[in-house]
Amino acid sequence: MINDRLRPWRKRYRYFLIVDTALILCNETAIKQAKKGLEAYLSTRQFEELVKVTELLFMKGRIDNKWSYLEPIIQQYKTNADHAKLPELRILITANMSAGKSTLVNALIGKPVARTSQEACTAHLNYFYSKSFEDGRVHISNTTLKLDASFDDVNKAEATSGQHVATYFTMMIQTQHRLCVIDTPGVNSAMNPEHAKLTRNALIHEKYDKLIYVLNASQLGTDEDMRHLRYVANNVPEEKTIFVLNKLDSFRAKEDSIAESILRVREDLQELGYHNPIICPISAYFSLLLKLKQQGEDLTEDELDDYERLVNKFAKEEFHLSNYYGSASFQDKRIDEVPFLQNSYRSGMLNFEKVLYGGELK
Numbered sequence: 001m002i003n004d005r006l007r008p009w010r011k012r013y014r015y016f017l018i019v020d021t022a023l024i025l026c027n028e029t030a031i032k033q034a035k036k037g038l039e040a041y042l043s044t045r046q047f048e049e050l051v052k053v054t055e056l057l058f059m060k061g062r063i064d065n066k067w068s069y070l071e072p073i074i075q076q077y078k079t080n081a082d083h084a085k086l087p088e089l090r091i092l093i094t095a096n097m098s099a100g101k102s103t104l105v106n107a108l109i110g111k112p113v114a115r116t117s118q119e120a121c122t123a124h125l126n127y128f129y130s131k132s133f134e135d136g137r138v139h140i141s142n143t144t145l146k147l148d149a150s151f152d153d154v155n156k157a158e159a160t161s162g163q164h165v166a167t168y169f170t171m172m173i174q175t176q177h178r179l180c181v182i183d184t185p186g187v188n189s190a191m192n193p194e195h196a197k198l199t200r201n202a203l204i205h206e207k208y209d210k211l212i213y214v215l216n217a218s219q220l221g222t223d224e225d226m227r228h229l230r231y232v233a234n235n236v237p238e239e240k241t242i243f244v245l246n247k248l249d250s251f252r253a254k255e256d257s258i259a260e261s262i263l264r265v266r267e268d269l270q271e272l273g274y275h276n277p278i279i280c281p282i283s284a285y286f287s288l289l290l291k292l293k294q295q296g297e298d299l300t301e302d303e304l305d306d307y308e309r310l311v312n313k314f315a316k317e318e319f320h321l322s323n324y325y326g327s328a329s330f331q332d333k334r335i336d337e338v339p340f341l342q343n344s345y346r347s348g349m350l351n352f353e354k355v356l357y358g359g360e361l362k
Helices: 013-025 028-037 044-058 065-085 101-109 151-160 194-205 223-235 258-271 284-294 301-314 339-347 349-357
Strands: 088-095 126-130 139-141 163-167 178-183 210-216 241-246 278-281
Touching (some): 013 028, 013 044, 013 065, 028 044, 044 065, 088 101, 088 194, 101 178, 101 210, 101 241, 101 349, 194 223, 223 258, 241 258, 241 349, 258 278, 284 301, 284 339, 301 339, 339 349
Parallel strands (some): 088 178, 088 210, 126 163, 241 278
Antiparallel strands (some): 126 178, 139 163
16 A cells, blocks of 8 residues: 555645544654654655654644644644543442433433443443543444444443443533543342342442442332442442432422432431432433433434423422532522523532532533
């Protein structure tokens, strides 16, 4: 290919090649080694020009008009390089089946990348990494690498093996971290007892900074939940753990009490030895619908019906989940000015992101 009649080194091709190589390697030392490897195929003048292009990758300021056609991909490299330098925040998520764990993963990411259903879904550890910008692409790495995967591809791959998925996370909070969200199997599957072993092994041996324990608000205090809560209490430091009270969209105003449910969870956790547990009430499903609609994704007819119903439901004062975050609740006038932020505030997601990531509104 180097010396064939198509002459790929002619004019601009070599410059695009070094910048594309930089995007792949995202490491200054490796990029300079790649540049040196091209020297044998170029004239002295051509190599000198290639050196100048390589230097553009690492310099600050505006790019000379001579190289303006390279500016978009050079900027992509710089954005990725800056992202790669950020410290990584690793978040492990655990729950019993049907707590809405995978829906919460999707709500955090803003895309349906984790399989959800009423049956046991997650059978492996799945890692979801945040990308530096939205390019409309999802990358999967399991037995093979796929750089432009559909959501169906992701879900099918998850059904057969653990995987690493990279995509842009839709967040409302500014964070100074790269993110890795680790989805684990539900621990109470009678048909798949190995799922509990896999998750508990991850709780002990996996590297993570924060643990999210997801509770189903309509099934509190079950023997299965208390058993897993006790295991977590005995093996994970309290300061790493955040409890999410999920599925509050299933509550009925006259029959259920959010405040009483939070109090009950707090009392159960204190009996297990927690001193001041962090409890975040949320509707992961409503939060996901909000993000999908905000991004212009097509919702199904059922999802559109659910969206309208939940907007109306969470507009009622008793369902303003922001009321239950106390001093952790956002105080920002932009929330009332932007419907998406207002609804995300009521769904619990906005304040949950603040608790999880820290930082302020974008």
